Amino acid sequence: MRGxxxxxxxxxxxxxLPPEHGRWSRPAHDNxxxxNGMLYVLRVGCPWRDMYERYGKWNSVYVRFxxxxxxxxxxxxxxxxxxxxLTDDWQPTYDG
Structure with a gap:
């Protein structure tokens, strides 16, 4: 997908990126x-619940974020x- x-x-x-561990965590290959889902939400500014389903369950992506x-x-x-x-020196902003 574009982006x-x-x-x-x-x-x-x-x-x-760190590997994910634990009984309920998704495998690290999902990183x-x-x-991509995290970057999409940050790029377009949509709520996590509106993230495309192709990136996985929004809550799982948000928890890892x-x-x-x-x-x-x-x-x-x-x-x-x-x-x-590879990028300018900038600070990300995110709203938890």
């Missing part, structure tokens, strides 16, 4: 799908992308 991560972008970012925010995964991801010169 989803390309294979080249995923090759850089995929290894920067690409979930990340919040978990990554709490673990500062977003900060580390952005720092790495800035260090690689």
């Amino acid at each position: 989803d991560l390309t294979d080249a972008e995923w090759a850089i970012m995929g290894d920067l 690409r799908l979930f990340l 919040r978990r990554w925010a709490e673990r500062e995964v977003w900060d580390a991801l952005l720092d790495t992308l800035v260090d690689l010169g």
Whole structure:
């Protein structure tokens, strides 16, 4: 879908994301799908419930988004992308 991560972008970012563990967690291979869903919501500014179903269950994507925010995964991801010169130095804003 337009706006989803390309294979080249995923090759850089995929290894920067944590694996998911636990009895109820979705497998880490869903990280690409979930990340695309997160980026879609952030890009268009829609409520999580209005995220396209192709990205998975909205609540599962949202829970992983919040978990990554709490673990500062977003900060580390952005720092790495800035260090690689792949994005401007900017701070994301998200409403929990």
